[in-house]
Amino acid sequence: MHFRPAVEADLDRLLGCVVDESISWAHPERLLSFLESGNYRYDRTWLAVDGEDILARAVFWGFPGGDKPLAMDCLYVHPSAADRVGLAAELLRHAHAAFGERPAYHVFVSNGWRDDPRAAAAIAWRWEAAGRAGLTEELERLRYEWTADEPVPEPSDRLEFRGDDDDEAFVAAFRRVAEGTLDHYTRQALVTMDPEAQARQDVEEYKSMPGERSWWRLAYAKDGSLVGVALPSANNGGPVVGYLGVVPEHRGHGYVDDLLAEITRFHAERGVQRIAADTDRGNVPMARAFERAGYRNFAIRLVLSAKPEIAADDRDPVNT
């Protein structure tokens, strides 16, 4: 058994790996198009090989030209492998050592996957293998979609939406909105980063998405106070809700509905047919808002990730 990154000469064998287990995977069409776009790369596709045969394969995703892989998209083990959990874990350990980090595993399953024995079994062994390789944190994100057969919401009669070319205005708003958030990623980031750096990083990440910066809006109440942010955006798959949030002092008044309506209306008026969005299962006020606004929960994204490591410089000198 030998562990190594793939090379171009492996292509036929890579296309021959088949996952038939009711979960998302890097199927041949996806593999070819992402190798072409640069989202997948041979050197970010790790293999366990026995002579000519691929016994296990881990496919990682990143932005084209990005300096590191951002997520694992597919974990495959050939049915003949005696210990698939052990083999997959070993493969992941090799890939992580080469990358110098452990990208999270993102896997898509349908709703009710826990009650579907095939999907549950497909997740179970991958979960165990990922855990042995250090991906011990689990998060379920609900995937929503709005389609153009739903009514287009009316504009808010209590909020005013304004664009702002100054990124600092959004950094300040993101920082306020992150206070007391129920969003796992933001909470996790705030364990290791100070709130301003976290807000700045979020603004940069949203700017790097394919959506336009000019679409971003700040929302104000009639008294001129800032209520929140509404960022319609897009990713490689098409238009997305992007980000929205309400500052703590304005929570509990249903403003989330006004912000989401603004984003939906904005996309709908550009002729968009489908808007996608994700939120954590634990972010109940957000999930409820999607359901009130005619978004349909069509799938689940399961994310298995490593515990965040606190950089030595950021450690609390008193408590560590």
Ligand SMILES: CC(C)(COP(=O)(O)OP(=O)(O)OC[C@H]1O[C@@H](n2cnc3c(N)ncnc32)[C@H](O)[C@@H]1OP(=O)(O)O)[C@@H](O)C(=O)NCCC(=O)NCCS
């Ligand atoms: C999610 C969010 C936009 C909801 O905004 P909102 O306008 O306050 O939502 P609602 O008015 O519908 O709130 C419904 C209930 O949830 C409560 N609630 C809202 N946000 C809450 C939070 N972060 N923590 C605890 N409870 C919260 C409200 O107080 C209200 O409670 P009540 O029914 O007892 O009055 C807001 O919490 C937020 O900005 N969070 C941070 C950013 C975020 O998570 N964005 C979504 C990323 S996908």
